[in-house]
Amino acid sequence: MNTPPLAGGTAGPDALAPLLAAVLDALRTGALDRGGPLPAGGPTTTARRVHTAAHPLLPDHGTGPDAALGPLVHALTQGAADPADPLCAxxxxxPPLALAAAADLAASVLNPSLDSWDQAPAASALEAELTRTLARETYPAADHPDALLTTGGTEANxxxxxxxxxxxxxxxxxxxxxNAHHSLPRAAWLLGLPATHPVPTPAGTLDPEALHHTLTRLxxxxxxxxATAGTTDSGAIDPLPALADVCAAHGADLHxxxxxxxxxxxSDHRKHALHGLDRAHSVTxxxxxxxxxxxxxxxxAVHHTGxxxxxxxxADYLNSHDDTEAGLPDLLGRSLRTTRRPDAFKMAVTLRALGRDGLGALVDQVCDLAATLADKIHHHPALTLHARPALSTVLFRPTDADDDQVAAxxxxxxxxxxxxxxxxxxxxxxxxxxxxxNPHTQPGDLDRMLKLVEGHTPR
Structure with a gap:
């Protein structure tokens, strides 16, 4: 048996080239065969297709890369929920930018691990550049802001x-x-905190007066x-300056x-909505x-690195005191995880390539699109709009439908x-x-979405 080639080293690119060609072809044909934002037929049909493509998953004798990679990438793609489709919403x-996905490929090939400098010399330096940049973006007036990379909002919370x-x-x-994300009370449970105190949000956002009463009781x-700047359900943003005032008056920390x-x-047009964010002690x-x-x-992000x-x-094998004193960066204090992917790389490439104005334009584009959708729903005779969108999320329902019909x-x-x-x-x-x-979504895609909802609503 020939030893399979590696992705890294000087021979890696030549080994990857035909494999990437097979992957790109399967991505293309799989998306065409899917024909929409989601595979038709529900979970049973998708599981059956995956089983057919993968079986047997651990054969006595391997199939070789061509018979494994192409068919399984095709099955994955055909059975994907594709956020690049305008009706996957x-x-x-x-949908990730092509640029960011390409950068992530390079990171996967090199496979640095961000738990010691000798496993990730350049990656650790770039992560430090990225975290400093994003910390300063969040806390522009702070003396020593800092930030850590996490797997997402849940870990950050x-x-x-x-x-x-x-x-x-x-x-x-x-x-x-x-209105808070479910990860917050769950984190309190995981950390053994004695109690959580949810404050009702009948208007969708955290009310400063209600918070004052709760903190007085405690x-x-x-x-x-x-607090929340962009709820999962509706994109609502809590009144951050007023909440920061209440927290300061009660000596409470604010996240x-x-x-x-x-x-x-x-976004120069929308950053005012986050006024007061820099008064938080930490930000996800x-x-x-x-x-x-x-x-x-x-x-x-935190307002002070301390x-x-x-x-x-x-751990002596990763960040011994003498190595740290000799100038090798200590990475273990940058996460609760040990082995970590170089997720900073794709973000750094994106920030540098697009800049603040390019990223701001994308943010404005999808938020403007949500406003357009809200207008269409507002003027639609058979649909009801919940509220004007604060970000890029729009809630609506068929006007005469009950909850069971909406779910159906x-x-x-x-x-x-x-x-x-x-x-x-x-x-x-x-x-x-x-x-x-999806910044490529067009108003016509929104019309198609609303037509599908109307057409599937029971009369």
Whole structure:
């Protein structure tokens, strides 16, 4: 048996070339065979196709690369929910830029691991450049801001709670709006915090007066307030300056989950919506949403690098004291993970290639598109709009449908493979959710989406 070639080294590019050609061909034919944003037929049909392509998954004798790679990439693509399709609009699941995907290929080939400098010399230096840049973007007036890379908003939120917990000698209490991401109370549970205190958000955002009453009731306890800049259900942004004032008055720490809305910072037209963000002690960002990066691309930014001190950790084989004193960077305190991919690389390539104005233009494009969709729904005789969009998420429903019918419309579109819409509860009712993250979507695509919803609504 010949030893399979490696991706790296001087021979790697020659070994990759025919494999990449096979991958690109299968990506193309798989998307054509899918013919829409989602494979038709539901879970059973998709599982059957995957089984046919993969079986047997561990044969006694391998099939060779051609018989494995092409068919399985085709099956993966044919059975994908493709966020590059304009009618794939359910989740905060962005289509990655070709540039970022190409950069991620280079990172995969070189396979650096960000747990010690001798495994990732250039990658660790570039990560430091990226985290400094994003920390300064989040905290432009701070003296020593810093940031860490995470797998996404969930890990960033968990780290924020951990860092806040470690600052206090007595148990920390988490206060958050009912609109908060589910990862926050879950992180409190994982970290063994004594209690969480959800504050009702009947208007969709965290009310400063309601927060004041809750914090008054909890006087004497260490407190962390978690606000949201871009809720998952509707994209709503909490009133950050007023919430920061309340937190300051009560001596509470403030964390802002801006996993969705954070990239408004790149937009000259929309960054005002994040006024007050820099008053938070920590901020979650996530560039695999309004940053168009392949997963993972999460960030936790802090207003002062000293907030990260609780993460310091020593393993002699990775960051011995004498190596650190000799000038080798210590990477273990930059994450709770040990082995880490160089996720900074694709983000760095994207930031440099597009710049603030290019990223801001993409943000404006999808937010403007959401406003266009809201206008179309508002003037549609058979559809009801929930509210004007704050970001790029639009909630709507067939006017005369009940909740069971709304749910059935969504599932029928999924089963047919015609459109991928999300679901959200607001004002006591179920709504269809269109999360527009594809900057190539056109107004005609929105018309097609609404026509499909109307056509599948029971009369």
């Amino acid at each position: 359910a989740h905060l699941h962005a 968990q780290l924020a709670l951990l860092l806040a917990r470690e600052r206090h000698p007595t148990p920390l209490h988490l206060v958050h709006g009912a 006087t004497g306890h260490p407190l962390l307030v978690a 802002v989950d801006a996993a969705y809305g954070g990239p408004l910072l790149f 960002l996530d560039l695999h949403k309004l940053g168009w990066q392949p997963v993972a691309a999460g960030i936790l 907030r990260l001190d609780p993460l310091q950790h020593t 419309v969504r599932r029928t579109l999924l089963d047919d493979g015609h459109a991928v819409l999300g679901r959200a509860r607001a004002d006591g009712r179920l709504w269809l959710k269109a999360t527009l993250l």
